[in-house]
């Protein structure tokens with residue numbers, strides 16, 4: 009692995025920050041200054057030191073879980089089943105969920121031990137998109153779509169960012185898809201409450217452009233591919249919406 013990639017992955021700084029640290033001779037590989045950021049290192053064997061501190065190798069894991077309803081998004085709980093109870097991997101204890109889905113919400117949940125990625129994806133500044141499918145009590149109308157697009161006032165001190173609401177079925181129980189760029193507590197439910205409607209069913213379909221794998225039944229999980237991890241890292245590093 010390239011030295012700059014290793015240091016960035018271990019959370020020392022962004023790729024451009026660590027390049028500077030290497031140029032400023034703050035990094036040693038096996039006691040010697042490296043040739044440059046592109047120098048290849050063996051993460052299992054080489055001793056990497058940054059600013060006098062050894063940067064040990066910790067592999068990052070990225071899991072996509074199809075969260076079922078009825079379990080809580082936490083690492084442990086005395087009473088309820090948690091999302092970690094579905095994971096049967098030796099590194100399970102290192103994992104934590106990226107953000108939170110309500111107990112009754114289903115769908116895409118990412119679990120990782122990569123604190124930096126998690127922090128970036130959840131940062132309000134990054135505007136990472138989340139798409140949900142929902143069933144709503146009552147008829148969702150074009151007027152609702154317009155209100156969501158303008159940015160709904162939820163509480164006196166909280167106006168939601170503009171959201172893209174698509175009506176899939178307009179009926180006594182409507183079906184919709186909604187794309188939001190923030191993740192406040194009960195956000196989707198509160199947005200519908202603000203237009204006098206109630207969410208009956210909620211499922212997250214995607215996050216940062218990463219879609220829930222349709223082959224995963226509720227309760228099943230798989231590791232993300234390298235491309236999927238890169239996609240999330242790009243979303244977490246950029247500040248544009250997406």
Ligand code: URA
Nearest residue numbers: 110113194195196197
């Ligand atoms: N919005 C909600 O209201 N609940 C969730 O679980 C996720 C988004």
